[in-house]
Amino acid sequence: MTYQEKLSKIREQMKADNVQAYIIPSADPHISEYLPKHYKCIPFASGFTGSAGTLVITADFAGLWTDFRYFEQAEEQLAGSGFDLVKQKVQHAPEYIQWLQEKLENGAVVASNEKLLSILLGDLLTQQLGIKNITLANKDYLDPIWENRPALPAEPAYLIEDRHIGQSVSSKIAAVRTSLQKHAAAYHLISSLDDMAWLFNIRGKDVSYNPVVLSFALISQDHAKLFVNPDKLDTAAKELLLKSGVEVFAYEEIETALQRIPENSSILIDPKRNCFAFSKLIPASVKLIKETNPTTNFKAVKNETELNNTRTAMLKDGVAITRFLKWLSEHIGKTTITELSAAAELRKFRAEQEGFVGDSFTTISAYKAHGALPHYGASEESNVEVKAEGLFLVDSGGQYFYGTTDITRTIPMGNNTEEEKTDYTLVLKGMIDGCKVRFPKGTCGYQIDAITRKPLWDYAINYGHGTGHGVGYFLNVHEGPQVFNATATPVAIELGMITSVEPGVYRPGKHGIRIENLVNTIKDVSNAFNEFYAFETLTIAPISTTIVKKELLEQSQIDWLNSYNALVFEKLSPLLNTEEAAWLKTETKAI
Numbered sequence: 001m002t003y004q005e006k007l008s009k010i011r012e013q014m015k016a017d018n019v020q021a022y023i024i025p026s027a028d029p030h031i032s033e034y035l036p037k038h039y040k041c042i043p044f045a046s047g048f049t050g051s052a053g054t055l056v057i058t059a060d061f062a063g064l065w066t067d068f069r070y071f072e073q074a075e076e077q078l079a080g081s082g083f084d085l086v087k088q089k090v091q092h093a094p095e096y097i098q099w100l101q102e103k104l105e106n107g108a109v110v111a112s113n114e115k116l117l118s119i120l121l122g123d124l125l126t127q128q129l130g131i132k133n134i135t136l137a138n139k140d141y142l143d144p145i146w147e148n149r150p151a152l153p154a155e156p157a158y159l160i161e162d163r164h165i166g167q168s169v170s171s172k173i174a175a176v177r178t179s180l181q182k183h184a185a186a187y188h189l190i191s192s193l194d195d196m197a198w199l200f201n202i203r204g205k206d207v208s209y210n211p212v213v214l215s216f217a218l219i220s221q222d223h224a225k226l227f228v229n230p231d232k233l234d235t236a237a238k239e240l241l242l243k244s245g246v247e248v249f250a251y252e253e254i255e256t257a258l259q260r261i262p263e264n265s266s267i268l269i270d271p272k273r274n275c276f277a278f279s280k281l282i283p284a285s286v287k288l289i290k291e292t293n294p295t296t297n298f299k300a301v302k303n304e305t306e307l308n309n310t311r312t313a314m315l316k317d318g319v320a321i322t323r324f325l326k327w328l329s330e331h332i333g334k335t336t337i338t339e340l341s342a343a344a345e346l347r348k349f350r351a352e353q354e355g356f357v358g359d360s361f362t363t364i365s366a367y368k369a370h371g372a373l374p375h376y377g378a379s380e381e382s383n384v385e386v387k388a389e390g391l392f393l394v395d396s397g398g399q400y401f402y403g404t405t406d407i408t409r410t411i412p413m414g415n416n417t418e419e420e421k422t423d424y425t426l427v428l429k430g431m432i433d434g435c436k437v438r439f440p441k442g443t444c445g446y447q448i449d450a451i452t453r454k455p456l457w458d459y460a461i462n463y464g465h466g467t468g469h470g471v472g473y474f475l476n477v478h479e480g481p482q483v484f485n486a487t488a489t490p491v492a493i494e495l496g497m498i499t500s501v502e503p504g505v506y507r508p509g510k511h512g513i514r515i516e517n518l519v520n521t522i523k524d525v526s527n528a529f530n531e532f533y534a535f536e537t538l539t540i541a542p543i544s545t546t547i548v549k550k551e552l553l554e555q556s557q558i559d560w561l562n563s564y565n566a567l568v569f570e571k572l573s574p575l576l577n578t579e580e581a582a583w584l585k586t587e588t589k590a591i
Contacts, residue, residue, distance in 0.1 A: 003047055003081035006145060007062055010045070013141045014057070014111070020104055022141060023096070023112040023125075024055040029275045030191045031118045033478055034207050036214065037150035041116070041142055046083045048074055050375065055083065056096045058103065067091040068464050069375040091464075094121060097128050106132045111139040114277035119269065119290070122276030138277060152251075157204035157213040157232040159240055160474075164402070165201050166305025169244040172199050172298070173224050179294035180219070185268035187261055188294075190217040192273035194476045195295040200226060200246065203474065209361050210476045211399055216254040223247060227254040258282050270296070296481050299472070301496040306403075306473040307520060310498065310538060313403025314518075316356070318540035318568065319575050320349040320398070321407060325542065326583045332413060333388040339365040339378035342386055342394070350398045360397035360404050360477040367392050371410070371512025374465050374504065389415040391424070391511045397477055406477050406500055407539050408516035412547045421547040422459075423505040423513050428548060429455035430503035431515045432557045434467060434484070435537050440530040442492050445484040445499075452484065452503050461505055468500040471518055497521045498538065515543065537564065540571050542587045550591055562590040 001009075014022055028039035033051060043049050046064060050073055053066035063086040066074055074085045088095050100110060110129060114122060114136075125136060143149065162168040176199070180188055190196060193212035197203055204213035215228035224246045230238075238248050249257070258281040261267060266287040269279065273293060282288065302310065324346045331337060337345075343365040350356050366376040367386045371393035376382075386392050392413050397406035410424060434452035449467040456462060466485030469478050481491045482499055493499070502516030519535035526532065542565060550558065565588035573581040 007082040009145045010141045019111040020108040021110045022057040027116040029115040047077045065096045108134045111137040113140040114138040117276040119271040153206040155205040160201045166303040186265040187267040188219040198299040309402035313400040316353040317405040321541040323349045337386045340383045355401040357399040364395035372506040372508045408514045410513045425549045425552045427513045434501035449484045463504045471498045
């Protein structure tokens, strides 16, 4: 069935139900960023495979709303599908709501599968469209036309021993219950898969790149109920959970459990991480306390076991990156290397590391102009040869049993222009300033974001993505609540948070540059003015200095760069053979 035929069948169902608009978000009932194949609705309906976007269908228009990261990709993938690209002005903003408000008549009906809408989005649609008496309807128009739809994943799940996590399941549940008391909540629904994985020390293979398990939890002071396909867990795992006070129920039983919450009680529910359909199952007399999941904040602050294990993962990853960079430098111009073959080689080096589970996201292997697309994904159609000239951007990460990595290096391949050298140096300046900043306790991510951007702003250059995101512990590579971006998110950067620092410069048709390290928040100094924090750089891999314009760097930045590369050599050389260590010594020599 072509995309146009699918669009026609959706419109037939809309017409039969007297529905004037249909919304297809990129989500699942857990409001995930990365989706199991069963919920990849936007690729099924339109062919667009980007990780952010919303389809909106009316009788005479079908559009994909997405942000600047995907404009070129969307134009290409939507060609002939019947869908047009609508360019969002603000990343993640539901700008299609205003479009619907202007487009639709009073009293119109807007439908969607409300299991794929967050409560926040459902409330926003209700409120803003309600101005014109537009009502919402819960409809799934994809399932009836989705032939051979992938089943929900049935991969086994497993528990990680408490000693490898640093905190027991029972103590985590106790912390959640304390938080519920503070909020005067009798119950707590958790749908977000990373929160589930953290709370129950459980991991699986239900979503590509994220070691999570499709599941829900309902917590009260007396019960901790885990709703998961029981076939995923062996008897030993179920017994271990039971010893921790966790009862296991079938995945589908969550809906019945929500309907049976006692009248006039209260439930804490995160409006960003739970679906609109489930909120409607809860009895009307139950008070909804809409707050961030307590586990989101607990999970973001890593304990000493998690930090020590992450440092080990960083060394393993650094060895793989070093071997990849050495291989690239020795083979370029002698054998044919493409974006895809380079990414495959990097994965091979990672796979050789003990404890490696898989990539933490799709490797961005982007040569020359492709680097100007921040979320470029090489395909058989777009794949190009990497040559001994220009810039090659590689953004990649690994999942290890003891940590999650995310690193970007932009590799000078030779014969670089003055513009490339200047841009590279300015990005490096920003990354260094972001990594070496000292800041008072209570500082929020948008303040770190501005400090990191300043070296680029001084040259009237900017980039459209955030400067940094939280990173999980053998979990999702994108983790909240902290974020380094321009949004005034009121989340303080706390001790033990792992966050990326990744400024960039993107010149369409020419090149893209991004350099990324992960950092851990640590104590620095305490005085009469405040308690000050700093960052420990966790990523251990060489940063190329071959095209750095030293005159653009301040002495403190030169000192940081030299100290960092010296640390890389000190930490990695004992893990390399003689030839590899010699190569790394040259690569990390001081400027």
